[in-house]
Amino acid sequence: MNKYIILIDDDPINNLINHKIISKIAPEIKLTAFEFAKEALESIKTATNPPLLIFLDINMPVMNGWEFLDEFNKLNTNVAVVIVSSSINREDTVKASQYPVITDYLVKPVTKESFERILKKISL
């Protein structure tokens, strides 16, 4: 079974950066990036193999990170979600703490060490 991580962010530059860092520290893991959260949600629903982890941005057009989480929770999966946001606003971190599915909150730019810590946490 292929191990993969989903990146959801409307910013292609950020997806590029994150792809590069994760490829370096865990080349065996495939990265699937979505610029629209709705597309990611559809993919997760239809996938036979659940992703190891989801990196989720908050501020996105059409469906933002919070709206995605509301729909994602309805799927009742064990997949952990890590918020990856440029926001350092306290309101966002407080709100994120209210979702049990969110295991971490990373502020962009995400460093190599941060990814290593996250991946270690999920025992990859």
Next chain:
Amino acid sequence: MDITNLLVAINQVQQTFLSGEYDAEALFNHLLETLLTLTESEYGFIGRILYREENTPYLKVITLTNIAWNEETHKLYESHKESGLEFHNLQTLFGKVITTQEVVISNAPLMDIRSGGLPEGHPAMHAFLGIPLKFKNQLTGLIGIANRPQGYDKDLVDFLNPFSTTCTLLIQAIDAQTAQKEAFDKNKLFLENTIAMNQKLAVREEALSASEEELRQTNAHLLQINQQLEESENKYRYLFEYSPLPMWVYDLETLQFLDVNHATLENYGYTKKEFLEMTILDIRPQEDSEKIKNFIAQGLDKYNYSNIWRHTKKNSEIIDVEVVGHLIEYNGKEARLVLANNVSEKIKAETQLRRSEANLKALFDSSNQFLFLLNKDFRILQVNQTAIKGVKRIFDKDICIGDAILDYIFGDIQAKIRTSFHACLQGNAQSEEIQIPVPNNKILWMKTTCIPVLDSRNELLGISFSILDITEQKNAIVEIEKINEILQSLFDNLPVMVAMFDEKGEFIFCNQTWVDTLGYTLDEMKGTDMLAKFYPNPLEKQSAYEFMTSDSKEWKDFKTYTKFGTYIDTSWANVQLSNHTSIGIGQDISQRKNAEEKIYLREVQLAIQNQQLREYAFITSHELRRPLANILGLISLFNFDNLADEFNPMIMQNLIKSSQELDSVIYQMNQVLEEKQYNNAHE
């Protein structure tokens, strides 16, 4: 009017007449006096109707009220007296009675066309009643009375019927007795003449035939006199038969009734036949038999008054009767003529009167007022127990009947009460509130009332004087006045508007704050539609009216238009009182409203600013940090060790792109800030 008094008067006159010892003029004087008293009339006369030769009737007065009140009336009275009190002019009200033989009632003689006016000196006449006296359908007399305060009517005429009958019978009886006496005198004279003539006969035999003729004529004359005597007796009998009071004759030995009159039959219910078979014991309760027998056995005077007896009617009803008797000889038997007057009603009335007097006395004594009845000299005729005990308690003095009331009062109070008494004697009730110093340096407040006491003819008898201790009420009033003063002061100094309205919305009271705030005084508001002035907008006025008439316990705000031409913010509450009045309490809340508006505006401004800050924080968190984070992330990927790294150009391109984006975001942020600053400055 009391029928008993009327019957008693008739009874007295009949008794006097039956005694045989009477003066006809005095008898009629008494009758006229009684009539005037009974009918409350001012003056009057009783007369008989006589006829001149041409058969023209005229009035000859038997008795007339002495109307010599002043010089003119005195002259008139004397002039008529000299002419034998004969009145021939029939163009008068009494003349109308003579010509029509009917009752004449005139309650406005001055306006009455039947009246021929009054001769000079005649006293004023406000009302007149003339009653014809008829015997066997022939007018024989006339009663005339005048000036009854309430006027005359048919009921009075009916009431006086027994009186009129008695007058008629008396005139007839007196005439009969006079005729009898004259006949007796004539008889006596003729007997003397006869004796003289017989003597002459002895000495003048030659005149025998002539004397025989004279004797025959004398006998014829005697026969005529006997006829007159019989006629007189008939008239006398008429008085017995038709007396309005029961009369009978009984045998003193057997007590058997010998004769009874019509009134007896009517009053007792037996027929004459039944009566003549009974004794006087049969019309009495059995237990009274011995008493009446003893009364008769002790011997009776020729004329006696035998007090009150109980009689039994045929229907078993027992009545109280006042009996007067007269010893007579009746068909050769020793008998007693009795006149019986039913006084049951009188006794019943007297009993009721005594009971009523006892009740009044109890009421009089139990009153909480000091009550005195005073005579015209202000001496005490009656005093109640409350007054006796009160005066003893307060002044340690004993009140005695006959004392002058003013002797119990001193100083200014005495003068005040004396003035009240004198005003009362003029017919004016008086009331005073006086202060009486009593021992222990206390003051008692008393309310005194004097009311003139009048008799049935409106003549002053004395003064009803009452004293009521009103000290407690007075003290209470003083307390209430103090409280009122405090309340008025409180209302005027309250920092709220207070006004009181009656159930029609009319202003009764408003305090000074009301006047100062709204500009209108109480006088200006009375009779004015103030709601329309305070709330010129009809909808506002309606809303204020509904609030005023509701039971709402809440405060409600209104914009009220003042007399000063400005609107002020006011807040109102209503208090509904049990007597349908209500109190409106209001306050000028203009300053508070202004402060509240400022606070509200500040709150809105702060909310807007907070929103702006939130938006700014969002922009800095998301919009500004995104390209910056990208720049930082790209820099971390740039291969500084190998500048020719194949990814470096792409990283550089994205760095340029992110830097431009960052610049654009900073530019937008600056624009937003400038715009907010501009808006805030203008708000």
